[in-house]
Amino acid sequence: MFGKYLGSVFVVCLLADILQTSSMNLTSPQRPRNGKVLSLFQIIQFQNGFCMGFGNRNGTCYTQGECEARDGSSVGTCANGFGVCCAFTLSCGQSTSENCTYLVQSSTSTIANPCTYTVCPANNNICRIRFDFTTFNINGPVTGSATATIPALTTAGGAIGDCATDIFTITAPGNFAPPVICGFNTGQHMIVDASRTMCNEAQFSLNGMGTREWDIKGKLEPKMAHEFHILKQLLLVTQYNCGDEQGGPDGCLQYFTGLTGTVSSFNFPTTSAIVDPTTTHLSSQMQTMCWRQEMNTCAICWIPVVLGSDTITGSFGLSVSKNKLPRGETDGLCSGDYLQIPNAQSNVETNADDTFVIGTIGSDVNLSDRICGRFFSSALDDAERQLSRSVCTQQRPFRMTFQSDGDEVTLTKVVTKNPANLNELNRIPGGIVGFNLRWTLQTCS
Known part of the structure; x- marks a missing residue:
């Protein structure tokens, strides 16, 4: 099934005292016991499913890097802006x-x-x-x-x-x-x-x-x-x-x-x-x-x-x-x-x-x-x-x-x-x- 592959976006976040949890299933880090703020990578994952693009073109939702690596072209965004709608032309x-x-x-x-x-x-x-x-x-x-x-x-x-x-x-x-x-x-x-x-x-x-x-x-x-x-x-x-x-x-x-x-x-x-x-x-x-x-x-x-x-x-x-x-x-x-x-x-x-x-x-x-x-x-x-x-x-x-x-x-x-x-x-x-x-x-x- 097409959704078995997951696109991943690595986001560097400097955590403040108040943490917000994203609707994109972000993994929320925990504040250490000593009270120091940690900087870490968080992974946003989404399914590579169908997406609607512009110009009468549709495609598959990938990260920008994945789309370029597959020789596709972006025809819009997907996954709340974290992915691109990647179309392929043969x-x-x-x-x-x-x-x-x-x-x-x-x-x-x-x-x-x-x-x-x-x-x-x-x-x-x-x-x-x-x-x-x-x-x-x-x-x-x-x-x-x-x-x-x-x-x-x-x-x-x-x-x-x-x-x-x-x-x-x-x-x-x-x-x-x-x-x-x-x-x-x-x-x-x-x-x-x-x-x-x-x-x-x-x-x-x-x-x-x-x-x-x-x-x-x-x-x-x-x-x-x-x-x-x-x-x-x-x-x-x-x-x-x-x-x-x-x-x-x-x-x-x-x-x-x-x-x-x-x-x-x-x-x-x-x-x-x-x-x-x-x-x-x-x-x-x-x-x-x-x-x-x-x-x-x-x-x-x-x-x-x-x-x-x-x-x-x-x-x-x-x-x-x-x-x-x-x-x-x-x-x-x-x-x-x-x-x-x-x-x-x-x-x-x-x-x-x-x-x-x-x-x-x-x-x-x-x-x-x-x-x-x-x-x-x-x-x-x-x-x-x-x-x-x-x-x-x-x-x-x-x-x-x-x-x-x-x-x-x-x-x-x-x-x-x-x-x-x-x-x-x-x-x-x-x-x-x-x-x-x-x-x-x-x-x-």
């Missing part, structure tokens, strides 16, 4: 075992290639390592372009979504590694398993032209460390139950807490005003997202985010549709790219029997495990799948997995119509979009 080719380490690359086209950062567990109690992408912008994948008219013939379906120039990877020795990603991923995060004997490597391989920048904060998560969870509240502005794993359940690449928020596929333009028709999700993804069940919540619902005034392109599109018109699909019709939501239920407002109610399942409500197509919906009525709906599940623990294959379905023969079942680029929204969903935990009835 450059390409360097390694660290410090908590709250930042992997930083300023906006420039001159970057070591490949750029590798080595992150080692601080001790044998470390089981998960979290990487927060404060800024992440490298070259994106091969893109497609959805159109309302008949698109041109193309054989590029196997390349669409591939990270053909720049890639980012994180290793997880002895465990399942995260998928390869590229493009825009600001605000995303990944949590990987740590090894007891080997370090994790985060690597950027840059093979295209352009300007890139990133600012990634690495946080080492101790297993079942209650004291660290309390400190983490300040960092993530959330609350944790005693004994909970901040790193999330096993197998979860991403972990969300709170009552509401957003979640998206990697390379989704979450900060854009609209969803451009060229928005393309990444190939060969296995992105498992997990949510903590907050107090008095019994279900979770998702619905696509509307960016600006965009109500046409939408924030969801995975694969082709069953029919010529774009619509949502479920289960057996989702084989290439899809979201897996165990026991997903529709929450449509057109029929009272379909409305989602915790603890009950309507007679005409469709239970699905996979969702794909051009609209986000698991409605039983096909007509209701031509608009995105709220989709919910009461299955716990709350979990959703995004699975994508290595190919996109594109048009390879001449057609006179524009069917959505033959080409992911046919019609708007396209089947190459990916997803950007708002999630909300539902209170128990």
